[in-house]
Amino acid sequence: MVATDDFADLLAANDTYATDFEYGGFDGVARAGVAIVTCMDSRIDPLGMVGLKPGDAKIFRNPGGRVTPQALEALVMGAHLLNVQRVLVIPHTRCAVASNSEAEIRAKVTASAGVDASWQPFHVVEDQVRALAEDVSKVRSHPLIPDTVKVGGFIYDVDSGRLTQHV
């Protein structure tokens, strides 16, 4: 066990959360049968935006909300071990990795870090709608994800809170 002052405020908030905790004893299945692949963006509330609550859904998040090999791995486990029957892939408007080039992000990081960041990849998205279609296809065509699993591709508008289905 370790305690530092660096996280004291967050741990104090957690103490309050734990005192009123109402989700104990749940197993790890998705009670609503839902998995969501979305971006790490701070503006996204993946459960709230589709009316779900803790316990209902598996949530996989990375920069851009991309269906990476690890996302597929997660969805395979979800479909076979954790009650996932529907998958929503949800990138969003005004996403940093979809509105900057790899060179622009690398230049900004290099300037901020004060050391050359040329070696660090950032996996930018050049065409968000096309990338979403490709990502949905990766899930639908995966040989270990059953055809009974429904897969949809949506874009989340961070300014309106609204989802639009694209594929």
Next chain:
Amino acid sequence: MVATDDFADLLAANDTYATDFEYGGFDGVARAGVAIVTCMDSRIDPLGMVGLKPGDAKIFRNPGGRVTPQALEALVMGAHLLNVQRVLVIPHTRCAVASNSEAEIRAKVTASAGVDASWQPFHVVEDQVRALAEDVSKVRSHPLIPDTVKVGGFIYDVDSGRLTQHV
């Protein structure tokens, strides 16, 4: 634009969410300066468990809450472009990838899928506390993550809602 009945209930809930939406116009920075790396598990409410709200934190999630190369990439962007000053790495108790062997998960998926899943990796965690220490070291030692960024490793108890700092 596409509309299918497969997601009608979730889109109806989103319509309600968008109607009362209160986070429009935010940019993508972490307002509270926090990034969280945690598991995709359905029992985890990453913001709620530390008293944060949408807009406050970048949230990266994968099976096990592991610091993968993509997690590091996300944290580099977070530290330099998105106001991340503190990073919490948070695996949890009763995690499927930390309580089954690779062979066990593969056997379960194979049995459920009805086809041989031997080719699919699952990246199980053999020693969760040791893996957490290694993951925190990966963030702390990364040449593009400033030493001013505070990094902590915690385990979340899914039955009590409580975080314990380990490193």
